[in-house]
Amino acid sequence: MVEIEFQQKTKELIDNLKAICASYGLGNDGNEFKIITQVFLYKFLNDKFAFEIKKINPKLADAERWEDEIAKLSDDDFEMLKLQLGPDTARLKTTHFINHLFNQQNAADFAKLFDDTLMDIAISNNDIYAVVTDSGEKIRLFDRVSEFLTDVSKRDAFCRAIINKLGDFSFERIFTQKFDFYATIFEYLIKDYNSNSGGKYAEYYTPHAVARIMAAILVPEAQRGQIKNASCYDPSAGSGTLLMNVAHAIGENRCSIYTQDISQKSSNLLRLNLILNNLVHSIPNVIQGNTMLHPAHKEQGQLRQFDFIVSNPPFKMDFSDFRDQLDSKENKARFFAGIPNVPKQATDKMAIYQLFLQHIIHSLKATGKAAVVVPTGFITAQSGIDKAIRQKLVDEKMLAGVVSMPSNIFATTGTNVSILFIDATNKADVVLIDASNLGEKIKDGKNQKTVLKDEEEQRIIDVFNHKQVQDDFSVVVSYAQIQEKNYSLSAGQYFDVKIEFVDITPEKFAEKMKGFTDNLDSLFNQSRELEVEIKKQLANLDYD
Template identity: 60%
Template sequence: MTQDITYTTKTKQLIDSLKSVCANYGLGNDGNEFKIITQVFLYKFLNDKFRFEVKRLRPELADNKEFYQNLKNLYENEDGQYELLMDLLDENVPQLKPHQLISHLYNNQNSEDFAKTFDDTLRDISTENASVFSIKSFSGAKDKLFDELSNYITDSSQKDDFCKALVNKLFEFSFEESFEDYFTEKYDFFKDIFEYLVKDYNSDSGGKYAEYYTPNAVARIIADVLVQGDVKKVRCYDPSVGSGSLLMSLAHNIGEDRCTIYSEDISQKSSTMLRLNLILNNLTHSIPNVIKTNTIAQPYYLEKQKFDYIVSNPPFKLDFSDFREDLDTDRFKERFFAGIPNVPKAKKESMAIYLLFIQHIMYSLNDTGKAAIVVPTGFITAQSGIEKKIRERLIDNGWLRGVVSMPSNIFASTGTNVSVIFIDKQAGQEQIVLMDASKLGETVKEGKNQRTVLTKDEEEKIVNTFSNKESVEGLSVVVNADEIKSKNYSFSAGQYFKVDIEYVDITAEEFSARIKGFETKLDKLFKESNTLDAEIQEQLKGLMYE
């Protein structure tokens, strides 16, 4: 936990430093500021990952202060040792040259036309690692790893200074040994960056793409519940992947070498973050499967793949009126079996797009597939409409493994109450676990907002209770399909909790004594009421108009 706090603190410090640079050059809260910060982080992480892996292979290069010079000497020596070292690096590791390191740029920042040197360095890294690190779009085109960041400065006289300032911040900032510890662990590197930045660039309740960071606790619970026993050679998918928190947790539980990651997302910045997470978490083999596309309108994997595991925290509400009619066709009829939300006369942005994602996920599972989907809690009790049709399909087909209703304010960027739907194509119609965890958690204050945080013990309690299919008073019930049908297909645990009424046997004399006591107390209260009424009447008579 201390290490997590240290990493989070240092990450936010570097973000603030880079934001300060952007502000000083007229890019504060500019649309390009997000790109600059995330790409500079990418460059920093690639440097550190490269240094960490090289030092593991060649411990004699390990001195941080002398690392650049030692590597440069090795590179300039024509005995082939540098090329051999690069060949020994794992495919997940970026291959860099000494002059592409932060140290080299820092030492040469006073050279002529430094902005061009900076941009060329990033471009070369991108080109030389493109076969591994590029992301493909729906059309098949591959994007590049870095933009030419100096081009975001319109005043050409400031470009050199801007690039120098970025490099200086990176050089000054060092994770040192504490950061290298994270490369030996299974860690979602971009979680803090995404959460910290999304508050600035996504302040209007989700913005255009309704991006929300999934809390670590929710991601861990989902992964722990889904992954049971020894799992090998599975396909894991997220159709609204964001920065990949859910997929990272899932892959870590399964084993990075035992699964292949597939994803789709409409946001380029989310794809960039996911790519970085894959690079840093030994999942580079899955980068070709990261697709930037509109999953609902232009699904890349719809007819190409079915999946063993699907996790998703989809956008809940979003205006998709521009392409709604394209969905209401025979091509997508089987996929959207429960229907497509209508376009409201007002507030198009309130269209419940998450209902399309749920149906898409159900369609995308293979015959033994499992899924976990974050939904607004209102979904689990809606009395009619698309919501109920989806719930009916899950119950009638025996696909519902259970539901966990989370505490309110568990998300940093939205106060919407959420539940997690667990789907299992082999669940059957018996022993369905419904859990109300809304009373768990500790409230912490973050700025002006409050947030609920689950303790480790509470996370374990949720996972163990769910996995062991236990009924715990006030927390969980285990029901069958017929019971759920009798409750109008409600998935709310509270509707199944037993209400225990405590009965106490008393004698006729005790009963009479209690009734007498109630009568005496009532008489006293009535007398007090009459006295007050009389006093009020007297006071009213004394009122005069002046």
């Protein structure tokens, strides 16, 4: 009941903030998502601070107004209290509290006070929360929110409207909840802002079914709680859906997240996702930049290698403006299968997923595992870079298997996709699953998408993890068999062809054959009659 109540209250808060933006002319504005997410985050950090500080000092928890009790502390006592906070909690001053701003809302230049408060929180906690670009520049947690409103005369009222919505409830009672609660809230928070906008670097929201399947196969139930100090990487992280699922499976305190994404919007959303999911310690590893051109995560001058890698890379994107820079001596090992050529037709897009897939293989530890979303055409292509990548995975025995997903599992693209599972330790059999017939078709706005039922998700996970063979659904094959099939990873090409035999007497057989013959004679007679009729009709046609 508590979780349902807080989901409702949280969604009401988000809707209220959107309504405020709309009433001040910022609805569907390019900056609306920054305002919504940053104000939501300010509220979240305040309540998290209150939750943690009350655990340290129970007297604060018993007080009717904890802010008033803190105000009674000396500066030294307050600082000592903050020193006991964990590393994932923002260090706030009393002037940063929502309660303080609420009491100051009638002051002159309230918008400036509101913005100054957010900026001071960002500066004070820059080492914890700043996202870094590939050139080393730090992107702070907050912007000056009121300045997104161009009408200066309305900024004070705009900020007053916001602060009046932030004190209606507290997140404190929900901080014991884990991923499932925050995944729902995060998706609701960003649902209008993380879609394919048609731009050059359009983000695609990875369906939770795909993310859950990837995590459950990479980290089977039996291994949970046993993995320690794991490094988890996504070179095209987006808002982090895949990584959150893997981190949840491993345990947030047992892994560190490493990411890179060219989109500033995605990097900011990912930072928010890490904060919501107790992964603040990984924020310094969030890099905004071009992974292919400037891979940021290195050790001793070499690309860092990781325990787990997950990715839903872009399938088609024009990278001709930096394609030739990739074709260098230092990239020979990374792009072992080659770099796509610039298409002859300007409208054709380049298969950038081929670069990401090679980068992932090169970035995987010898004991590492990876799961990558690829277009289904990749698993059967008989030439070029796709086949060369498959050959490496098979010949070097570092493949776990493939799951071919139903069409329209992504509502935003009609491309059929498969999940490629790489496991450098799997030297035996490979699992191939054809899940293309699973799921239910539903409308998602103007698009149609396929939704898997819980039991269908579990079927895929169980069949893969237990290497089960099911008729017309899954096969378990050797590396030698894959080589014999010209490196095809399509499950259907390995299914047995079954011929059904029916026990029948000679008399019954003769009767059936006579029935077939009589039926054919009837059809032939009809055909001859139609032929005569057509010729008659043609003879009656005149040129006029």
